[in-house]
Amino acid sequence: QDLRARTGPSNIIVSTRQKGNPILKEIKNSAWEYGDIDPDYILGVTTCALFLSLKYHRLHPEYIYGRIRALQGRWNLRVLLVMVDITAHEESLKELSKTSLINNVTIMLCWSTAEAGRYLELYKVYENAPATAIKAPPSKSHGDRLIEFITTPRSVNKTDALGLVSNFGSVRTAVNARPEEILLIAGWGQTKVKQWNAAVSEPFRTRQ
């Protein structure tokens, strides 16, 4: 991939404020260096992150607002990495959800320092990655699709799918099979047959 296309720091830039934060120890697979910056972390040309521990937030609720204000709307993606380290997190998270809406920050939750470090790494790693991983899946083999197709109804599992294919040969025959015929395949009980039949004969669109 073309990582040099955009010019930006190749390392994660860490604010000196974060000195002593245990999550720094967890950033193992990306290089990082200190820098004099407004956000806590710079993860890409247009991406930055602030770190917030809920424990701290409960003691100093004003802190994070000051920090967000200091960013002055400069970054395109502003991640607020929140560490859930208290059990009574509901109130704080509710408030932060509202904040994220008003102040344009994207909240990411983590539950341990290891996970926090990993998120920072991930943002760096995927900085210029294409969205293929979350778009429609890449083409698969006939066999895979076949099994996936048949196992779509909830109760049908892979063993059943195999039984169905080996009995009928093609998808078309299987789709057209009568319930009585399918019932004779080992493993196919009434519930499964019913769900399968409904799935293949139900109309795509319903009218309400």
Next chain:
Amino acid sequence: MPGEEKAPVRLSLPLDYQQQIFHELREDDKLLILARGLGLLRIVTNLLHSYDAAGNNLIFVIGADDRENTWMGESLAEKAEVSRMTGKCRGLTKVDSDNVTAVARQKMYANTGLFSVTSRILIVDFLSGMVDVSKITGVIVLHAENAKATSTEAFILRKYRQENKNGFLKAFSDVPEAFTSGFAPLSTMLRNLFLRQVALYPRFQTDVASSLDGKMKRAEVIELNVDMTESMRVIQGAVMECTEASISELKKLNSGLEMEEWNMDNALQRNFNQIMRRQLGPIMHRVTPKSKQILNDLGVLHDILQYIMRYDAVSFQRYLDTVLVNAQADEGKRKENPSPWLLMDAADTLFETAKRRVYTGKIPDNKDGPNGQTPARSDTLRPVLEELPKWDLLSQILTEIEQDVYFNPVPRDDSSGAILIMCADVSTCAQIREYLETMHIMPDEDEEDENVEDPGSSTSAAFMMRRKLRAYIHWKRNFTRVTASLEAETQQPTNGQANDRGAQASRGRAPPNKRRRVRGASAAASGPNRTDYGVRTAGDRDAHMNSLLQKLEITELEADQKEEVVVDPLEKMEDYYELFNMKDLLVIHPYDGDMDEHVLEEVKPRYIIMMEPDAAFVRRIEVYRSSHTDRNVRVYFMSYGQSVEEQRYLAAVEREKHAFTKLIKERGKMTITLDVDNNNPEETFLRTINTRIAGGGRLAATAQQPRIVADMREFRSPLTGLLHARNMDVVPAQLTVGDYILTPNICIERKSIPDLIGSFKSGRLYNQVETMLEHYKSPMLLIEFGDTKNFTLEPFADLSHSAAAAAMSSPDLQSKIVILTLHFPRLRIVWSSSPYQTAEIFDELKKQQEEPDPFRAVEIGLEEGEDAETGRVFNQDPMDMLRIIPGVTEKNIVRISLSFNSIQELANTGEDEICDLIGREAGRQIFRFFNRDVIDD
């Protein structure tokens, strides 16, 4: 009878306790918990009929499933006929999304009557004002055990009670076990149901007992305990051993969870896998693949345990074959270790024994030709074909009945003289039917055949088994080809492992020099393992199978028999069929819950043979027998001694009894608490309003009740109910974009964790976010966890593997969320630990904002020409299946779903027609997907 004059209706409740329950429920609003098999539906229908006959009542039945609807519908019509009140009675109308449009529903409701409605639709109708809730006469809840606090049923009842204080409300359940787990489960449940009283009728309740055990003659019951064959016992033992090992492995992998219920006793229960899945459900995303695998294994083992007693030896072997190949395919794909149980010695015993029940023989070593084609010596393999012990017993019973009928030719009573055979499922029915048809045919060769156990018996399944084995061998050949062709393909896309995998794929065709037989001590080493159980699967070479097939040469006698009939299309029925005399009839039927009652009533059998124990059915016979004093019944009750089947039966009876005892105790203690806090749901209702106004800022926003537009499909989730409970006006609508619209700007897509994983995988989420961004200023993705306890994405296993390594190849959930936010920086993510928390957050987000406009929300995202009414309401499963088919894209899917009615229709369409619609390339792909034959190519 008392009360009869009040309701001028003919009831069909012959037994005292039924009458009593009927009147008790007619008088008061109650929750009835009845023991299984005592005729719950009969009481419900009689109750419904009494209202139906009165006319002009608007009654809703919720929670009924398909069969129950049919049952109630039929018997209501019958009752209407009997009481000659067809004019007034309307019968039951079933309402679900498929058959009635919204407009039609409104009209129907206005005309009053009895409606059985899917919960999701009813709540939408309630909220959108299609039915005047205050005019409802009453609501009847079936399967009350499902009415959890967050369920749609509870939501419906709350809405109902808020606007209607006078209508009746009655709930029914025959699953007492469901009311015994958790803290004060019964009173919690009653609160959810808005009921104050409960009526408990276990089998040991005095009225029930006196009705069934009392004065009248009881049914004649003959219990028969059959021994399993040695090999069945061995297999059962082996499976149990594997199950136990799998459970303890699962426990080890998931320490820190509550695992009290994960033990062997429960593992034998029918719903064990459901229990496990329900427990692990909220944390599925944190469970390691290995645990998931074991969970699947447990399901498979559970099935095997049942099939060993039901399936004949050949079908059983066939099932095991599919299980094995499947495990193998997984292994190939995931580059992981095979399921742990497959590595156990017990698994070997299982597969070996199962095979030996079908055929056996000395297998020559690797001396035959390089390609395994050298004709094997003719004595290499020979069929064994072990029979199920119950078959022989069945034929003995039938002989006995025949004699009995011969000596007492005229039925002295009202029963029809028919014989009813009850068995576990439809395939067992088919098997028993086939056996009975062919048991007198003796394939004459093979005198020395050992499996004809005692020479005295005149029946044998040999014919059937030979036929099955022949079919099996043919199937097996195809099967090897199918798996080979499926496997051969999977290796192509992953280039890295091509070499390794190539070796595996060829395994199906049995390379020369392969060691056969059990591997024994090498269980630990992974290399030999793989090859070895490859042998177990691909099994015996063609040559051997051929020799076996020769042995099964169709004898003259066999050739004379007609083909096995799988499906009888019933063409020209009048020409070939006539009504049988009932007394010549032998009916084979699977257990089917309450429907069995009808079977008994219709067949009126003189003899009943139960192939498997079933506690509920025993009670049904009792009820049937007591209801008809003039009908004699003799019951033969079969079970395998020392088997899982027997154990399961006894445990089920025990658990039900235990549950009722617990319920009775709780009822004794709880009465007072309920009176205090359950009398007025409106109080809490008002409280919510007050707190809200106190927190509000702008008057305009608070004067109006806060409103949320929610997509129709979302009414399956608990969130809509909770929002309503927080006094928000939830407006159901058909949304094309988003699930919830909070303000004109805020649009929310809700994803539970499993949904999130699924929609990342299918790429749906990407498209959804894209369209949300197109139409709304503040699109939000709500990630909702199951409950507070499992509010984390962290896996149980440590995060040892590095981000870089995982990066490009197979991103995990966290990585995918990261990519999503990187691509859509404007998308906000809302994290919520539970639906309760979500409701709070919604409330917060809405504060001091304008209310959304439902009409505008519906219009957004619709394509030109589409109107909201016919809109885009899809059936989930067929659409998901469509997406998997190669050639189908997000672009042409709309077109396809509009042009074709169903998957079936698409599958049967010619290539040209599809190509004309969506283009050459895609059309060909679709056509090929459906028509490609995996056996032939």
